Structures are given as C-alpha cells and as structure tokens.
Amino acid sequence: MARNALSGSRIRERRMSLKIRQADLARSVGISASYLNLIEHNRRRIAGKLLLDIAQELQVDASQLSEGTEAVLLEQLSDVADAQLSTTVDPELDRAEEFAGRFPGWAQRLVAQKQKIEALERTVETLTDRLTHDPFLSTSLHEVLSAVTAIRSTSSILLEGEELDPKWQARFHSNIFEDSQRLAQTSQELVQYLDDGADDQSNNMTAHEELDAFLAENKFHFADIEHGKEIETVIAGQTSLVSETSIDMAGAFLRQYQEDVASLPLDQFLAAAQEVDFDPVVLARVLSAPLPTVFRRLAFLPPDMDVPKFGLAVCDASGTLKLRKPVGAFTVPRFGAACPLWPLFQAIMTPHVPLKSTIALPTDMNSSFHTYAFGDATIATGYDAPRQINAYMLLRETDTIMDRQAAQSVGISCRICPKGDCTARREPSILLNTFDIV
Amino acid sequence: MGKSVLLIEDEPNIIEAIGFILSRDGWTVASHTDGATAVDAVRKTVPDVVILDVMLPNRSGYDILKDLRNDERLTNLPIMMLTARGQTKDREMAQEAGASCFMTKPFSNKDVLSTLRELAGG
Numbered sequence: 001m002a003r004n005a006l007s008g009s010r011i012r013e014r015r016m017s018l019k020i021r022q023a024d025l026a027r028s029v030g031i032s033a034s035y036l037n038l039i040e041h042n043r044r045r046i047a048g049k050l051l052l053d054i055a056q057e058l059q060v061d062a063s064q065l066s067e068g069t070e071a072v073l074l075e076q077l078s079d080v081a082d083a084q085l086s087t088t089v090d091p092e093l094d095r096a097e098e099f100a101g102r103f104p105g106w107a108q109r110l111v112a113q114k115q116k117i118e119a120l121e122r123t124v125e126t127l128t129d130r131l132t133h134d135p136f137l138s139t140s141l142h143e144v145l146s147a148v149t150a151i152r153s154t155s156s157i158l159l160e161g162e163e164l165d166p167k168w169q170a171r172f173h174s175n176i177f178e179d180s181q182r183l184a185q186t187s188q189e190l191v192q193y194l195d196d197g198a199d200d201q202s203n204n205m206t207a208h209e210e211l212d213a214f215l216a217e218n219k220f221h222f223a224d225i226e227h228g229k230e231i232e233t234v235i236a237g238q239t240s241l242v243s244e245t246s247i248d249m250a251g252a253f254l255r256q257y258q259e260d261v262a263s264l265p266l267d268q269f270l271a272a273a274q275e276v277d278f279d280p281v282v283l284a285r286v287l288s289a290p291l292p293t294v295f296r297r298l299a300f301l302p303p304d305m306d307v308p309k310f311g312l313a314v315c316d317a318s319g320t321l322k323l324r325k326p327v328g329a330f331t332v333p334r335f336g337a338a339c340p341l342w343p344l345f346q347a348i349m350t351p352h353v354p355l356k357s358t359i360a361l362p363t364d365m366n367s368s369f370h371t372y373a374f375g376d377a378t379i380a381t382g383y384d385a386p387r388q389i390n391a392y393m394l395l396r397e398t399d400t401i402m403d404r405q406a407a408q409s410v411g412i413s414c415r416i417c418p419k420g421d422c423t424a425r426r427e428p429s430i431l432l433n434t435f436d437i438v
Numbered sequence: 439m440g441k442s443v444l445l446i447e448d449e450p451n452i453i454e455a456i457g458f459i460l461s462r463d464g465w466t467v468a469s470h471t472d473g474a475t476a477v478d479a480v481r482k483t484v485p486d487v488v489i490l491d492v493m494l495p496n497r498s499g500y501d502i503l504k505d506l507r508n509d510e511r512l513t514n515l516p517i518m519m520l521t522a523r524g525q526t527k528d529r530e531m532a533q534e535a536g537a538s539c540f541m542t543k544p545f546s547n548k549d550v551l552s553t554l555r556e557l558a559g560g
Contacts, residue, residue, distance in 0.1 A: 146449045152545075153452065157458060157547065
C-alpha cells in the first residue's frame with residue numbers, strides 16, 4: 001500500500017468519529033459516495049482542493065489527513081517491530097501503514113512506550129555498569145573494603161587471646177584507629193558523592209523522591225506560605241519538582257500547610273507552645289485544635305528558631321508512609337516498609353486515642369525520642385462505607401540518659417536493624433548472620 | 439625453615455596484619471606494594487606461594503598474573519588472588535588469568551591461613 005494512500009483511512013476514521021454519513025460527506029464536497037468510498041479504502045489518491053474541502057468538512061487541518069506526519073511515525077513503528085521481544089506472532093510489517101493511518105493514537109502510544117523502555121534500559125545499564133566505569137565509586141568502595149579488611153584482620157589478632165608483645169599490641173591499636181578514621185572519611189565522601197549524583201539525576205527520581213527533596217530543601221518550613229504568599233508562586237520558585245505528579249503532590253502538601261497556618265498562625269501557636277513546653281496534646285486542648293494540625297505545626301516550625309526539633313511520620317491504613325520528616329538519628333525509610341514496632345502503627349489500631357511513649361534505636365546509643373502517635377479516622381459516610389485512617393507520629397529528641405534507659409527499642413526497618421531477638425522481624429538484616437522467621 | 443610467601447598488596451595495615459599472622463604460623467613473609475615491578479619481584483624471590491591483590495598501583499593484578507603464568511618457571515606457582523569484589527565476573531577473570539584460588543575482602547585470618555597451607559602443601 002502506498003504511503004500517501006493512508007489519507008483515505010484517516011478520512012474514514014475522522015468521518016466516523018464525527019458520525020457523518022459517507023453519502024452526506026460526499027455530497028457536501030461534490031463527489032459521489034462510491035468515489036469517496038474508494039478514497040476511504042485507499043484505492044484512490046487524494047490531494048489538492050478535494051483534500052482541503054474534505055478537511056474543512058471534517059474540521060481538521062488538511063495536513064492531519066495527508067501523509068506529512070506519517071513518515072516519522074512509520075519509521076518509529078519499524079523500530080518497534082525490530083525490537084527483540086518474545087512474542088509468538090511477528091508484527092504485520094506490511095500493514096504498519098494501515099495501522100498508523102487507522103489508529104494514530106495507538107501507534108504513537110506504542111512508539112512512546114518503546115522510547116520509554118529504551119530510556120529505562122539505558123538507566124539500568126548505566127547503574128549496572130557504574131561500579132565498573134565510575135572510577136570514583138570503584139576506588140572508594142575498594143578503599144572502604146580495604147580498610148574493613150585491615151580492621152577485621154587486626155582486631156582478630158587482638159581478640160585471639162594469645163599474649164602479644166606490647167609493642168605489637170600498641171601498633172595494632174594504632175592501625176585500627178588509623179583505618180577507622182580512613183573508613184569514616186571515605187564513607188562520608190562516598191555518601192556525599194552519591195547524594196550529589198542523585199541530585200544530578202533528578203530526571204530519574206520518582207514523584208515521591210522529588211517531593212521529599214523539595215521538602216528537605218525547604219527544611220519542611222515555608223515562610224512564604226506563613227506570610228500569605230500563593231502556593232503557585234512558591235512552587236514556581238523551586239527546582240526540585242520536575243514531574244506533574246510531584247508538583248500536584250507538593251500543591252496538596254502546601255494546601256494543607258496553608259490551612260494549618262490559617263487555623264494556627266505562627267506567632268499565636270509559638271506563644272502557646274512555649275507556655276506548655278511544646279506538649280502536643282496539651283496544646284491541642286489549649287488551642288482547641290485537631291491533634292494532626294498541632295503535630296504538623298510543631299514539625300514544621302522555623303528550622304533556625306531556638307525551639308525543640310520534631311520529626312514526623314504519617315501513614316495511611318495500609319501502613320504506607322506518606323510523609324517522612326527525620327529528626328536527629330531517627331530517619332524514616334525511603335524504600336520498603338518501616339519497623340512494625342513504631343507507635344505510628346499502634347495508632348492505626350486505636351484511632352482517636354493519643355499514644356505517648358519513648359523509643360530508642362539499637363544503632364544509636366546516644367539518643368532517644370518521645371513519640372506522640374495518633375490515628376485519625378474519617379467518619380463513615382454511610383452503612384458499610386470504608387473508613388479511612390491516617391496515623392501520625394510526632395518525635396521529639398530527649399536529652400536525658402534516664403529516658404534512654406526506659407525507652408522501648410525499635411528499629412528503622414528490618415533490613416538495617418541489628419536486633420537479633422525481634423519477634424516482629426519480617427526479613428533478614430544485613431547486620432545479622434542468622435535469621436529465624438518467628 | 440618454613441615456607442615462604444610473597445604478599446603483593448598496597449595497603450600497609452593489611453600487609454602488617456597478614457604478615458604478622460603468617461610469620462607467627464612459621465612462614466617467611468616478604469611483601470611488595472608496586473604493581474609495575476611485581477612480576478620482577480616474584481621472579482627474583484620465587485616464593486612457595488604468592489598472595490596477589492587485584493587493585494594495585496600502576497598495574498592490575500590480573501595483568502601481573504597473566505605475565506607470571508606466561509613464565510615457564512612460574513606456571514605452577516600457587517597464587518591466591520585477593521579482591522575487593524566477589525562478583526562472578528571477577529571470579530571468572532581470576533580463574534581465566536590463572537589464579538590458583540580467589541579470596542574476597544574482607545576475609546578472615548583463619549581462612550587465609552588454611553588456604554595458604556593447602557596451597558603450599560599441594
């Protein structure tokens with residue numbers, strides 16, 4: 001089939017989509033219905049005035065009916081057909097033109113998907129080869145493993161129990177200190193490098209990652225919103241949000257922020273908070289405000305202000321984390337699920353009851369956190385209607401050793417948790433050699 | 439006199455730790471840190487066993503190993519490769535280059551000792 005013959009298929013598709021009878025269209029452009037039928041079945045070529053007249057009747061630009069945009073699309077479809085895929089039936093190459101002509105939307109979608117797959121494959125390839133082709137990463141990991149090897153060998157010698165010459169003992173202690181310093185420095189450089197790399201690859205970030213980056217850059221505080229600036233203006237002035245989805249998500253976050261500001265203006269809120277030592281439950285009572293609003297206002301206080309620092313985690317009924325604001329050593333996992341022992345998840349089970357506890361991380365001997373958790377369930381809108389629950393956990397770092405001693409030990413997530421005897425464990429930890437499914 | 443080992447490795451604290459445990463086990467230990475001159479060092483000393491790191495300054499451990507295997511006198515010399523990676527590809531590369539065995543960092547002193555004893559006794 002000649003490439004320019006496809007105009008007929010497009011005329012037919014357009015006419016049918018407008019529900020115009022073939023005879024009516026033919027009459028309006030001064031040709032017989034049988035001739036139009038031949039054109040529509042690509043058996044007669046069409047150009048010039050007749051093409052313009054038909055295009056006008058069909059309310060489209062004549063170029064959309066001609067083969068102008070067809071060549072590129074057909075080339076791309078040819079690439080799609082060449083792709084190495086495990087399909088049982090080969091694509092009908094001889095009907096590619098007909099396909100593109102009759103279903104241009106589907107054809108373009110197919111091409112777009114192939115281009116997306118190619119882009120993703122390139123990303124995977126880049127990440128796979130990174131260790132081999134990225135000299136900094138390769139060298140840094142070698143440095144880390146060399147330092148770890150030296151520390152492991154040397155510390156084994158010291159721990160073996162055999163009596164060591166004091167000179168050797170001192171030397172090995174010195175070596176371990178030296179290697180641990182090197183390890184710390186290299187690790188920091190590596191983390192910095194990976195962070196920078198992540199910034200460079202912002203186009204590979206998910207919408208959630210873009211939102212996280214946006215919130216982190218602003219330290220979860222938006223002075224412009226506090227002062228009444230429009231949400232659109234705030235979003236327009238940032239660079240982290242690239243995708244439409246992340247922009248929508250940021251908009252939703254800032255709308256909530258705006259409502260919270262209107263409900264509890266900063267000056268009034270701060271004055272009240274200082275009166276009650278930033279206790280969220282007392283604050284909610286004093287200000288007659290919902291607890292989730294108070295949690296958010298505390299978590300999003302100005303970062304440079306001399307006030308207690310709060311973290312905040314929010315999840316839905318499935319346990320999926322919707323908001324993650326770390327505080328001190330308490331981080332919130334970006335990928336995968338969090339520790340099921342968090343009071344956040346207890347709050348889902350007891351909605352509308354504020355829970356207070358103190359937790360500590362097994363990986364951090366120096367800090368502990370007061371937590372305030374609250375499950376906020378929507379009122380049912382009818383019989384058997386599903387109730388939606390959002391759970392909130394506000395964290396405040398404590399400063400006394402007593403708090404840590406009384407704290408409940410919880411992790412960040414199973415994969416990086418060293419607690420060996422945890423009954424809530426659902427997957428092995430990279431920090432443990434053994435794993436028993438309880 | 440015990441068996442001799444040449445440790446070709448550029449990390450001084452690894453050399454010190456491994457050197458210490460091997461010496462205590464009765465081995466005569468020598469070390470070399472530069473990849474460019476490592477082949478000459480092996481030819482000069484011809485130890486009972488060589489421990490060869492993959493990532494060395496100036497020359498890759500794989501290239502050194504190939505040169506050593508091309509030397510008739512050293513074709514059967516037991517050589518244990520040390521690397522910071524444990525991927526299948528690296529293991530295959532070490533085997534293709536002619537390594538007698540392959541050990542991934544970080545390793546345990548006990549494993550190093552038992553492997554070397556086995557290599558030297560073979």
